[in-house]
Amino acid sequence: MNVTKESRVVPVELTVRPDRGGFIVEDARTGDYYEMPEPAVEALRRMREGGTLGEIGAELAGRYPDEEIDMVGFAGQLFELGLVAQVDGTAIGNGRPDGESEASAAIEGGVAGRNRRERGGFLWIPQSFARLWVHPAVRAIAAAAVCANIALIAAKPELLPRYRDAFPFESMALNGVTWLVVSLALVLLHELGHIMALRAYGLPAKLGIGHRTIFVVLETEMDGIWRLEPKQRHVAYLAGMGADQLVLLLALAVQAAYPGEGGWALKLAAFAAMDLFVKTLFQCCLFMKTDLYYVLENGTGCYNLMERSRRWLAVTLGGGSDGGRGADKEPRAVRLYAVLLVAGYAFQLGLLAFYFAPQLIASAAAVVPHLADWDGGAAFWDAVVFVLEFALAAGLLVYSWRKQRGGGAASRSG
Template sequence: MKVSLESEITLYPLSIQKDKKNYIVEEPISGDFFELPEISVDAIRRLDKGEGMAEIEKVLKEFYPEEEVDIIEFVEQLVELGLVQEVDGVQVHRGKEKQAKSEGGFLWIPQWVGRLFFNRKINKVYLLLLAANIFILILNPELFPHYKDIFLFDSMVLNVLTYLLISLVLIVIHEFGHILAIRSHDLPANLSIGNRLIFIVFETDLTQAWKLDPKKRNILYLAGMSFEQVILFLSFVFMLLFPDAYFVGILSIIVLDIFIKTVYQCCFYMKTDVYYVVENATGCYNLMESGEIYLSSFFKKSKMDHKKMFEDEWNLIRIYSVFYIIGVFLTLFLTVLYFIPQLYYMFTTIYLNIMGAGDRAAFWDAIAFLVQTMLLLILLVYLARKKRREN
């Protein structure tokens, strides 16, 4: 379908709102969101008013003398994005109805329920609990999680199953925080399963958060961690009040799991909840991609003028790149402090039991553990392949 300066363009109904730097444009039929600069939004609004393309191009060149204006190319891009409904009265067949995204689940949760957990007063409580948890750890270093905290029983299978069950429950609570937060704004959410590094995770689709003001989005991104701070605080309190209780071992696993996941949230080489907060606060929505381009330039012979490429985001991207590298070291820190010692302890114990160091029950426990490990690896490979296909 050819587009010319004489073409009459009909767009799908679009919702436009001002963001940090540019504008967020929503196409309600598909539920897609796009970040566009002011000149693009100006062009869209003029197209909606029925102004001719030649006239629009002339006006834009006058209003934006520093910009390169090509209205035909711009409209062709809108067609590719699926934002154009008709060109010269001819329907643009993009399968919009087939591409349309469902409104999402959890609409059965009333908005007022979400607001019980996420409002101005309660949000401050979550922040206070974060400070309190840090303070408790400083005063009680013995509460700092240890890699052996997951080994409650002689049975390695039981240890792994207990840890996985506790971790699964905490993941569900974390994601339910996101769900309640977005429902507090009467918006839908979708829940899916995926993996991050070696962890199987549930992921809440917060795409609809783009409808909100940038400041309100941060609450949605931090909602899961907010719920974790409540659980962490209660765990610390019970551990201090009842240090010899039988359930302290379970609480130690909870503390360990939340600690590891909290540290991972600060690994900016992954798109974690904290990463999205930083991205949202800066208004730079391709921060990771730009940072990776900048860092990769140090390993290439040909040097590009990245300062010119990134323009006003140059200093921000350099700062982010530092935190990107820190995130890699945080991962190495967790690996050395927790994962390697845990794996060494587990497989050393399993090896000794298979070689006959333990009784018959310990031998079959070791065999069951190896089968359990194989099933987990198969699941991780499946999820990784599924994610690659989707990408």
């Protein structure tokens, strides 16, 4: 619909919460969230009061002389996002576009992003019970576990996980099954930490399958997390790693208490320690959307940090236009993260080219030919398990890619 400076545009019912450097605005009908600066929030308030776009624009220009105010453009932005209820007294259908295109910022900073509609889940977990998982005492114990793990490995370097810990048994088929069962159990425990944190704050959670580049992961969707204070978000983001560190401490303690023994319990403890150690390093890869990435994003207040950094890189290196989104005015945190992003991608490409690809090729060359052996021996079943695991991982990765292309950018932690 065409609007002018004389138009009176009334937005839908919105809930506004102060946040670092701006405001989080929630569409009360759909549960979608948007980050907006103060001028945009003030514009919404004045629009609800019934002022014309021209009147509101003139008022805001006086109050915010350093901001570029374009109320007609801002109204168009609200139309694109389905946030308009009425125009000049005429009700507007509030259908939302099918695509996930992000509106450009008519007011600097504008609508920086949005999350998918909130979906319920795990509501059967009592909030009172979930609070026990994120009690300050439990969080203190988890923090102490991090220090204890570092101290244990420093005092006993032999506890540092090694690649051979991934092969506790001679049978590759048994190793594969062990990896699948133990790793899945540890991942579910990690995600349970996120789920309990969300339920402790009365929010729903949903467990799904996602990916970080080529790595398939389970992830907890946290669409409602923007209702929380920044400190509470930190708790939810770090709850999974807290569970990891407690289990890692147990695994290291078992190995330290029974050194040199080769029983199955010690082998499983070493396997679990290696799995959790690698996952902790993975969480430190901030160029992917790991738990620590969301902690960084939440701590800096630069939401959509990765997307904003990519856009800044495209404009800076490509010399193109940012469509009026203000990429040239991004804060220092966005520019610094862009450097980390480039370095991280280079590191990951090197890791794929010189580590994962050769490892996969060598494993396939050693195992797959035994598929031709129909005698039912150990080598044949090793090959079968290897192929099935590879097919499962590849199928989940393709599923996650397709799901991401068809969905939005909800907050996830995994």
